[in-house]
Amino acid sequence: MKKFIGAVLALLIVTSTANAEKRELGGLAEAFIGSLSNQVAQLNQNRSLDSTTRRTKFMRLVERGFDLNWIAKFVVGRPWKTASPNQQKEYLDLFKNLVELTYSKRFIEYSQQRIIVLGHKLGKRKFIFVESQLVDPKNPKGNVNIVWRLIPKGSSFKIVDVVIAGISMAITQRNEYSAVIKRNNGSFDLLLAAMKVQLKKLRSAP
Amino acid sequence: MYKKIICVFLLLISISLTSCNTTSLQFNSDPLELINRKVFSANDAVDQALLRPVSLVYRRITPKLLQNDIDNFLQWLDTPNALVNNLLQGNFNQAETTLKYFLMQSFYLGHVDLKATYGLAFQSEDFGQTLGSFGFQSGPYLVLPLLGPTNLRDSVGRAVDVFLNPLNYLGTESSRTVFSGTRGALEALTFRAKYSKQIDELRGNSIDYYTRVKTIYNQRRNASINNGMIENSPEKTETIDAFDDQFLKLLD
Numbered sequence: 001m002k003k004f005i006g007a008v009l010a011l012l013i014v015t016s017t018a019n020a021e022k023r024e025l026g027g028l029a030e031a032f033i034g035s036l037s038n039q040v041a042q043l044n045q046n047r048s049l050d051s052t053t054r055r056t057k058f059m060r061l062v063e064r065g066f067d068l069n070w071i072a073k074f075v076v077g078r079p080w081k082t083a084s085p086n087q088q089k090e091y092l093d094l095f096k097n098l099v100e101l102t103y104s105k106r107f108i109e110y111s112q113q114r115i116i117v118l119g120h121k122l123g124k125r126k127f128i129f130v131e132s133q134l135v136d137p138k139n140p141k142g143n144v145n146i147v148w149r150l151i152p153k154g155s156s157f158k159i160v161d162v163v164i165a166g167i168s169m170a171i172t173q174r175n176e177y178s179a180v181i182k183r184n185n186g187s188f189d190l191l192l193a194a195m196k197v198q199l200k201k202l203r204s205a206p
Numbered sequence: 207m208y209k210k211i212i213c214v215f216l217l218l219i220s221i222s223l224t225s226c227n228t229t230s231l232q233f234n235s236d237p238l239e240l241i242n243r244k245v246f247s248a249n250d251a252v253d254q255a256l257l258r259p260v261s262l263v264y265r266r267i268t269p270k271l272l273q274n275d276i277d278n279f280l281q282w283l284d285t286p287n288a289l290v291n292n293l294l295q296g297n298f299n300q301a302e303t304t305l306k307y308f309l310m311q312s313f314y315l316g317h318v319d320l321k322a323t324y325g326l327a328f329q330s331e332d333f334g335q336t337l338g339s340f341g342f343q344s345g346p347y348l349v350l351p352l353l354g355p356t357n358l359r360d361s362v363g364r365a366v367d368v369f370l371n372p373l374n375y376l377g378t379e380s381s382r383t384v385f386s387g388t389r390g391a392l393e394a395l396t397f398r399a400k401y402s403k404q405i406d407e408l409r410g411n412s413i414d415y416y417t418r419v420k421t422i423y424n425q426r427r428n429a430s431i432n433n434g435m436i437e438n439s440p441e442k443t444e445t446i447d448a449f450d451d452q453f454l455k456l457l458d
Contacts, residue, residue, distance in 0.1 A: 106407075165429065166425055166429020166430070166432075167422050167425045167426060167429070168425060171421065172418060172425070175417055175418075175420075176412060176418050176421065179414045180413055180417075194413045195413065197413075201410065202410075202411070205410065
């Protein structure tokens with residue numbers, strides 16, 4: 001009987017320790033998103049910087065916060081494995097350039113909005129979901145729910161997906177890239193060509 | 207005429223019921239892609255030639271306050287429908303909010319922002335969402351001429367919503383036709399004007415605009431059926447094949 005009680009107690013201790021660790025991990029993930037969004041907001045409010053410097057600094061924050069290599073591979077899907085090292089390298093460069101151009105333009109426009117962290121949920125496969133809301137003081141009706149999908153990396157975290165109002169950026173882009181590859185009979189080169197055209201279009205846009 | 211419409215609904219509902227029992231219809235089921243792409247291109251051409259320019263003019267010449275009033279009025283027209291669907295889904299708290307919203311907005315005639323003033327947030331609900339909440343699968347993705355992206359379940363829902371809204375029974379048949387046509391055109395115009403920047407950005411940033419719109423539509427509908435992501439378990443988002451273990455191993 002004593003042994004049994006001992007075993008139950010041990011199990012309770014192990015479970016509660018594991019739960020405490022998980023809670024702590026979630027709290028750290030929340031703090032990570034809070035800190036990153038504060039840094040982005042501060043950078044955006046710093047009007048003494050010219051747009052090129054601000055964009056460079058923004059991209060540095062993105063690279064620190066997001067696992068761009070992971071996202072790039074996730075987005076292209078299975079063809080990643082069959083692509084040659086040269087194709088892989090070219091793809092990663094193009095992907096990062098596209099992210100930079102797409103999101104830095106958007107970032108410069110969002111100067112008043114704030115990210116408010118609401119909580120977290122622990123998902124399967126080590127994923128942590130930090131729930132937040134994008135609040136715009138100019139448009140109180142237009143608050144947007146944002147969920148950040150994070151994975152622990154070393155002593156910190158990396159963002160691998162952003163779900164805005166129920167729309168996952170990674171899944172959206174993945175479906176799009178898969179469609180391009182599928183429509184071009186599985187050609188990785190034609191995906192690279194489409195990305196180059198896209199990059200050129202974004203660079204020439206005002 | 208009504209008999210024919212009812213027959214079509216019953217047929218569509220039976221198809222949707224069948225799809226409920228099959229697992230082959232996936233999240234991005236698009237067996238009509240070839241036709242859908244053609245309709246999508248035609249819709250896009252209409253958007254670029256007509257809807258976009260008209261919506262830009264509307265936004266430029268209509269005072270912001272009037273735009274808000276028009277938005278509120280259109281939302282008010284949708285409230286009876288939302289109320290019926292709230293009740294069908296057994297969401298009585300939201301039904302109460304929708305009813306309050308309807309009554310108060312009837313009094314204020316759309317001049318007051320009820321969310322900011324009274325904390326009354328309107329949540330759009332349609333029969334497609336109700337079917338989704340009952341567990342009906344979306345069925346194949348469809349792009350309808352002028353109406354845009356949808357799926358089999360939501361098309362059925364859209365048709366049923368016409369019957370569910372008591373406002374659609376007021377007046378003569380010809381006045382109802384004029385009213386619903388004007389309402390539809392106004393809804394398209396205000397939506398395009400409101401999300402002009404986002405739609406233009408989406409169009410400009412896509413390497414496959416059709417697929418991007420399809421994916422966004424599907425995810426948005428799923429989130430609406432779950433009444434927003436944030437109240438729901440994140441595991442729900444992982445039911446989508448995209449983040450499956452087998453695939454993630456490929457990235458290692």
